[in-house]
Amino acid sequence: MQWYTFGQMIAMIRLGQKASTIDEVRIIRRTTKGIIWVNGRQQGQCIAIQDYLFTDLWRIYDDEDSVISLSERQQYEQQEYHMLENQYMEWWAERKQQKDQS
Numbered sequence: 001m002q003w004y005t006f007g008q009m010i011a012m013i014r015l016g017q018k019a020s021t022i023d024e025v026r027i028i029r030r031t032t033k034g035i036i037w038v039n040g041r042q043q044g045q046c047i048a049i050q051d052y053l054f055t056d057l058w059r060i061y062d063d064e065d066s067v068i069s070l071s072e073r074q075q076y077e078q079q080e081y082h083m084l085e086n087q088y089m090e091w092w093a094e095r096k097q098q099k100d101q102s
């Protein structure tokens with residue numbers, strides 16, 4: 001079992017997966033709409049990043065509730081990758097243009 005800080009967990013969690021704190025008081029799920037609370041009084045709402053979340057250790061896992069089709073996950077992750085790649089390429093082109101103008 002691997003534990004993550006909040007920042008690490010945000011970077012590692014995949015679409016459809018859940019993450020919980022050690023005591024399982026806080027459980028979240030990554031969806032196409034964002035990361036939502038699975039339990040508690042904010043159940044179903046997107047999480048708001050607040051200080052107390054940074055002091056917990058998180059475990060990422062799949063369960064029957066959170067499993068989505070592999071093809072759906074791959075398609076979403078491919079789209080996410082292309083968006084990141086496009087942003088980088090735009091930044092790189094702007095940087096190159098600025099150097100050429102200097």
